[in-house]
Amino acid sequence: MRHIISILIENESGALSRVAGLFSARGYNIESLTVAPTEDPSLSRMTLVTRGNDNIIEQITKQLNKLIDVVRLIDLADAPHIERELMLVKIKTTMETREEVKRMTDIFRGQIIDVTPTSYVVEMTGHSSKLDAFIRGLAEDSVIEVVRSGTTGISRGEKGLHL
Amino acid sequence: MELSGGHILVQCLKDEGVEFVFGYPGGAVLHIYDAIFHQDDVKHILVRHEQAAAHAADGYARATGKPGVVLVTSGPGATNAVTGIATAYMDSIPMVILSGQVPSPVIGSDAFQEVDTVGITRPCVKHNFLVKDVHQLAETIKKAFYIATSGRPGPVLVDIPKDITDPNIKVPYKYPKKVSLRSYNPVVHGHKGQIKRAIEVLLSAQRPIIYSGGGVVLGEGHKELIELTRLLGYPITQTLMGLGAYPAPDKQNLGMLGMHGTYEANMAMHESDVILAVGARFDDRVTGKLAEFCPYAKIIHIDVDPSSISKTVRVDIPIVGEVKYVLTQMIELIEDGKEKPSKTALASWWQLIDSWRAVNCLDYDRTSGFIKPQFVIEQLYEATQGNAFVTSDVGQHQMYAAQYYSFDKPRRWINSGGLGTMGFGLPAAIGVKLAHPDADVACVTGEASIQMCIQELSTALQYNTPVKIINLNNRYMGMVRQWQEFSYQSRYSQSYMDTLPEFVKLAEAYGHVGMRIEKPEDVRPALQEAFALKDRTVFLDFMTDRTENVYPMIEAGKGHHDMKLRVAPGTPMDRELS
Numbered sequence: 001m002r003h004i005i006s007i008l009i010e011n012e013s014g015a016l017s018r019v020a021g022l023f024s025a026r027g028y029n030i031e032s033l034t035v036a037p038t039e040d041p042s043l044s045r046m047t048l049v050t051r052g053n054d055n056i057i058e059q060i061t062k063q064l065n066k067l068i069d070v071v072r073l074i075d076l077a078d079a080p081h082i083e084r085e086l087m088l089v090k091i092k093t094t095m096e097t098r099e100e101v102k103r104m105t106d107i108f109r110g111q112i113i114d115v116t117p118t119s120y121v122v123e124m125t126g127h128s129s130k131l132d133a134f135i136r137g138l139a140e141d142s143v144i145e146v147v148r149s150g151t152t153g154i155s156r157g158e159k160g161l162h163l
Numbered sequence: 164m165e166l167s168g169g170h171i172l173v174q175c176l177k178d179e180g181v182e183f184v185f186g187y188p189g190g191a192v193l194h195i196y197d198a199i200f201h202q203d204d205v206k207h208i209l210v211r212h213e214q215a216a217a218h219a220a221d222g223y224a225r226a227t228g229k230p231g232v233v234l235v236t237s238g239p240g241a242t243n244a245v246t247g248i249a250t251a252y253m254d255s256i257p258m259v260i261l262s263g264q265v266p267s268p269v270i271g272s273d274a275f276q277e278v279d280t281v282g283i284t285r286p287c288v289k290h291n292f293l294v295k296d297v298h299q300l301a302e303t304i305k306k307a308f309y310i311a312t313s314g315r316p317g318p319v320l321v322d323i324p325k326d327i328t329d330p331n332i333k334v335p336y337k338y339p340k341k342v343s344l345r346s347y348n349p350v351v352h353g354h355k356g357q358i359k360r361a362i363e364v365l366l367s368a369q370r371p372i373i374y375s376g377g378g379v380v381l382g383e384g385h386k387e388l389i390e391l392t393r394l395l396g397y398p399i400t401q402t403l404m405g406l407g408a409y410p411a412p413d414k415q416n417l418g419m420l421g422m423h424g425t426y427e428a429n430m431a432m433h434e435s436d437v438i439l440a441v442g443a444r445f446d447d448r449v450t451g452k453l454a455e456f457c458p459y460a461k462i463i464h465i466d467v468d469p470s471s472i473s474k475t476v477r478v479d480i481p482i483v484g485e486v487k488y489v490l491t492q493m494i495e496l497i498e499d500g501k502e503k504p505s506k507t508a509l510a511s512w513w514q515l516i517d518s519w520r521a522v523n524c525l526d527y528d529r530t531s532g533f534i535k536p537q538f539v540i541e542q543l544y545e546a547t548q549g550n551a552f553v554t555s556d557v558g559q560h561q562m563y564a565a566q567y568y569s570f571d572k573p574r575r576w577i578n579s580g581g582l583g584t585m586g587f588g589l590p591a592a593i594g595v596k597l598a599h600p601d602a603d604v605a606c607v608t609g610e611a612s613i614q615m616c617i618q619e620l621s622t623a624l625q626y627n628t629p630v631k632i633i634n635l636n637n638r639y640m641g642m643v644r645q646w647q648e649f650s651y652q653s654r655y656s657q658s659y660m661d662t663l664p665e666f667v668k669l670a671e672a673y674g675h676v677g678m679r680i681e682k683p684e685d686v687r688p689a690l691q692e693a694f695a696l697k698d699r700t701v702f703l704d705f706m707t708d709r710t711e712n713v714y715p716m717i718e719a720g721k722g723h724h725d726m727k728l729r730v731a732p733g734t735p736m737d738r739e740l741s
C-alpha cells in the first residue's frame with residue numbers, strides 16, 4: 001500500500017540525511033521526499049511517500065519517531081487528506097502542435113508560463129496521477145524535460161500537524 | 164565564570180560526575196588534552212588503540228550503569244573508535260563519545276585528518292552532534308548525556324571542531340542542571356489498560372513462560388523481575404544479554420534460550436501458550452526460524468523502545484515503558500486482584516519442563532583427559548565463588564562462559580551480543596576493573612579474539628588493573644570451525660592459525676604474569692594461584708580440547724524444537740504435545 005508520511009522535524013543540518021539514511025540502511029523504499037522550512041523557522045516539514053505492508057509501515061513510523069530530531073509525524077493515508085504535486089514540463093512545439101498543447105493544458109488546468117518560438121513550459125499541480133495522465137497525453141517525442149516536486153499533502157478538516 | 168572550550172568540556176565532565184575518560188590524543192583534541200592536564204578530578208585512561216577506548220568505556224558502563232566516556236581525535240581516531248561505538252549501540256549501552264574535528268573553517272576541504280565523523284557514525288549512534296558555536300558546547304554535552312542515559316540507552320557522539328576549544332576564546336560557562344528536548348520524551352510508565360489486559364492473559368495461561376533480556380539489566384529491573392516471577396511461579400528464561408538479572412541457580416530458571424540455549428528453555432518457549440517478554444528484542448539468535456517461532460503462544464511484550472515491539476515477531480499485547488515501572492505496576496495489580504495462576508495447569512507444565520530438564524543438555528565428557536573448556540569455566544566459578552565480573556570475547560568460549568558460569572547478579576556478565584565483536588573482552592575488563600577495583604575480574608577469551616586488542620595489556624600495566632585473562636586456547640577459531648564442521652563437511656577454511664604467539668612470554672613482555680596449563684588436574688590450582696595474585700594481571704593460557712563444540716545448537720533456519728544435542732536424548736525430546 002502507498003503511504004504518505006508527513007513529518008515535523010527539527011530544522012538542523014543533517015536532519016534530512018538521518019531520514020534518508022534510515023531508509024537506505026533498513027531497506028525501505030522512498031518514492032518521493034519533499035522538505036522545506038515551516039512558518040516556524042526552527043522546524044521543517046517533510047513529506048515522504050513510501051510503499052509497504054502494514055508491518056513495514058509500522059516499523060517505518062516507529063523508526064522515524066525514534067530519530068531524536070523528529071518532533072511529530074502522521075501517516076496521511078490513515079484519514080481523509082488532500083495530496084498535491086507540482087510539475088513543470090518543457091515541451092517542444094511547432095506551429096501545428098501549439099494549439100493542441102494549449103488545449104490539453106487548459107483541460108488539465110495547467111498554465112503556460114514560458115513561451116519561445118519552439119517551446120512551452122507548462123506548470124501544473126494536482127494529484128500525481130493527474131500529472132502522469134497529462135504526460136501520457138502529450139506526443140512522446142515532444143517532451144524535452146519534466147521536473148516534479150514529489151507529493152506533499154495535508155489532512156482534511158480542522159486538525160493539523162503542529163507542535 | 165569565563166572559560167575556553169577545552170576547559171568547558173572538562174568542567175562539563177566534572178559537573179556530570181564523570182570519573183574516567185578513555186581516550187587517545189591527536190592534533191584536533193590537543194586543546195582538550197591541555198585542559199585535562201590542568202586538573203585531576205576526571206581521570207584520563209590512555210589506551211593503546213581507540214577501539215579499546217570505546218570497549219573500556221563500554222565495560223565500565225555495563226558494570227556500573229553509568230555512561231562510559233570516550234575521547235578521540237579526528238580522522239583515524241574517530242574511525243578506529245567506530246567498531247567500539249557500534250558494539251555499544253547494538254547492546255544499548257550508554258556512552259558519550261567526544262571526537263575532535265578539523266577547525267570549522269576548513270571542514271569540507273579534505274583537510275588533514277578530516278573525515279565526516281557525524282556521517283560515518285550516524286547509523287551506529289543513538290544521536291550525534293556537530294558543535295558549531297562554543298556558546299552551545301555545555302548544553303550540547305548535557306543533551307548528549309541525557310540522551311545516552313535515558314529511554315533505551317545508547318552511544319551519543321559529539322564532534323568538536325578544533326576552533327571550538329581554542330584557548331584564546333573564552334565564554335561564560337554554566338552547566339545546565341536539566342535539559343529537555345521537545346522531540347524526545349521517552350515513556351516510563353506503562354499504559355494501564357494494556358497492563359490489565361496483559362495480566363488477564365498472563366493469569367489464564369496454561370503453559371506460561373517469562374522471557375527476559377538485556378533491558379532488565381539496563382533498566383535495573385531485576386528486583387521487580389524476581390518478585391513477579393516468584394509471585395507467579397512461572398518458568399523464566401533469559402537471553403544472552405539478560406543473564407544474571409534472574410539468579411541462574413534458582414529452580415524457576417531454565418537458563419538461556421536461543422541458538423545455544425538450554426533444551427528446557429527452548430522447548431518451553433516452543434510449547435508455551437503465553438510469553439511475557441521483558442526488555443528483550445526477539446533477536447534472530449533467539450527466535451531461530453521465524454515461521455516456526457512459538458506457534459501456540461500469545462505474546463506480551465514490555466519494552467521502552469516501541470520499535471523493538473512487533474519488529475520481527477508479531478506481538479499481541481505491547482506495553483511501552485521501562486521494565487522497572489511496568490513490572491511494579493503489574494505486581495501491584497496482581498497482588499490486589501482476586502485472580503491467581505492455575506495451580507493444576509502449572510503443576511503439569513512444570514512436570515513437562517522437568518522431563519526436558521532431565522535431558523541434562525549441558526552435561527559433557529568429564530573423563531576425556533583433555534582440558535574441557537566447560538570445566539575451566541566451572542572451575543573459574545569455584546575459584547571466584549561466583550562473584551567475579553566476567554567479560555568475554557566472541558566465539559565458543561563466550562558461549563561456554565554464558566552456559567557454565569551461573570550468573571546470579573546483574574551486570575556481572577559483560578559481553579558483546581549484538582555486534583559480536585572479537586577484541587571486546589580485554590579492554591572491557593580493564594574498564595570493569597577501574598569501576599570495581601576490589602572485585603575479581605576475569606576476561607574469558609580465545610586465542611584468536613585476544614589478539615584483536617592484545618595491545619591493551621600495556622594499558623592494564625599502566626593503570627594497574629589486575630584482571631585475569633582466561634584464554635581457552637583451542638588453536639582454532641572454534642566457533643567458525645564448528646560451523647564448518649556442521650555445514651561445510653569439516654572443510655576448515657582459514658579457521659586456524661599456523662602460528663600463535665607464546666602467550667606466556669607475551670604476557671611477561673608486557674610486564675604481567677603468564678601461565679600455561681596443559682592438564683585437567685592443573686586447572687584448579689592455576690586458577691587459585693592466579694586469583695591469589697591480587698595485584699597482578701595474569702594471563703592463563705589453557706590448552707583446551709580442540710574438537711569441543713558448543714551444544715545445544717539450533718542451526719540456521721531451524722526452530723526451537725529442532726535442537727542439536729551433545730547426547731541423544733531419551734523420550735522427553737520425542738514427546739508430542741497436543
Ligand SMILES: Cc1cc2nc3c(=O)[nH]c(=O)nc-3n(C[C@H](O)[C@H](O)[C@H](O)COP(=O)(O)OP(=O)(O)OC[C@H]3O[C@@H](n4cnc5c(N)ncnc54)[C@H](O)[C@@H]3O)c2cc1C
Nearest residue numbers: 376377378382402403421422423442444467486580581583
Ligand atoms: C556467538 C554468539 C552467539 C549468540 N547466541 C545467542 C543465544 O544462543 N541466545 C541468545 O539469547 N543470544 C545469543 N546471542 C546474542 C544475540 O545476538 C543478541 O545480542 C541477544 O539475543 C539480544 O538480547 P536481548 O533480546 O536481551 O536484547 P538487548 O540487545 O539486550 O536489548 C534490550 C532490549 O530491551 C529494551 N530496553 C532497554 N532498556 C529498557 C528498559 N529500561 N525498560 C524496558 N526495555 C528496555 C531495548 O529497547 C531492547 O529492545 C549470541 C551472540 C553471539 C555473538
Ligand SMILES: Cc1ncc(C[n+]2csc(CCOP(=O)(O)OP(=O)(O)O)c2C)c(N)n1
Nearest residue numbers: 558559560585609610611612639640641642
Ligand atoms: C571482529 C570480528 N571478526 C570476525 C568475527 C567472526 N567470528 C566469530 S567467532 C570467531 C572465532 C573466534 O575464535 P577464538 O577467539 O579463538 O574463540 P573460540 O571460538 O575458539 O572459542 C570469528 C572469527 C567476529 N565475531 N568479530
Ligand SMILES: [Mg+2]
Nearest residue numbers: 609610639641
Ligand atoms: Mg579459539
